[in-house]
Amino acid sequence: MKRAIQIFSTTLLLIFTSVVSAQEVGEEYYFTEDKPKVRPFRIGGKLGYPNLIGGNLEYVTPLLRHKLSVSVDYSTLKSDWIVPEEDNADEESSDELDFTYMEGGLNYYLFSPGKGLYVGASYGSIQIKGEMMFFSENSDRTEPGTADIDFSNGSFNVKLGAKLGGLFYFRPEIGYRFTPLPESYEIEVVFDDGYTEMQETPPLDIDSSPQDLIYKGLIANIGFGFSF
Template identity: 35%
Template sequence: MKKTLLILLALVGIQFSTAQMESSTSKRISVGAKVGVPNVLSFNGEFVLPILDNHLAPFIDYGAFDIEDGPTDIGLKYTEFGLNYYFGSKGKGLYIGAGIAELSTDLIFNDLEFDDGTTGSGTVGVDIGTTNLKLGLKTGGVFYFRIEAGYGLGSPPKTIDFTATANGVTETFSEPIPEIPGVNESGLLIGNIGFGFSF
């Protein structure tokens, strides 16, 4: 009985010691996914730098997806890179972030009506560049959860001018920007939740 109790106490002590060591060290690399706006779904990587007491962490996000807005097909690619500053010294907890983002769009306008009465389609690409400022919270451990909110400062265009051709007829069109999640006249809203693994 004493032997079993001694073994049980030793196992609890080892578990407690391991948990203390794990919580006192920083997990340097985090990889995962984010869901929200404007990225809809993106993959995320982050590296906590071992300098300056583990406060700084460069990051990169990338996502590509297609959406439809009525007769308009929208292909989106979202890329962001920047730096997070953690207020704690273990690469977790409350942080602020700043980054440069680009939302690249390939727009296909279907059912364009030409002057001669025919219909056709036209394609145009639009890139929206922003400077992003965010506030976030990230949990620690091997499996992490994060939440972010912020704003991307930029100036997306209100209309797009492009040329389309149908049945040998070429015309210039001016169309309003289709609705893209999170994008407004002065930039883009940022709001997402993320999860992944740290090691």
């Protein structure tokens, strides 16, 4: 036991010494060489999946010679933004859904400080809440019932992307979600007469191949914005 503690303590000491030495070398490089021209703050938008449409913030830290950054994504989309409430107020079949996506993680630029090709790791959360109307599958009821939607999906993600440009940048990204969306989602449909019915409805249409790739964990988006 004492031998194991000694080995563990020695290992920690060696790791600490290595980190301090690496930091000193980095600081020496930072102050003796020309400072890399990095615009560390980035603000922009993203289009694609799972973001749909939303904003992105990134900060390139001084760590690892300005190659490590912190990135945050946020998207929110409401059904009444697409179809105004006054336009569908009289329609009994109208649906109300709120989509929210949040993601936070780290990017590491492989070749140049704060630009070019990078790999990333993050955690993202999809939330869909609202109310939808469904027709009965097990009875002859002609009026639709109502289902409360409360769907969430969180996943660890890996990405490969590229930050292209300077003041104005363009950013393509592809990646993989380790917890893809389920192919079916169980809901309880409640009808006006009190009758309830369980149905399995996919959150999205997966009959065609692009949607099928989404359900298998594909990440694909395009970003753009400004650096300063």
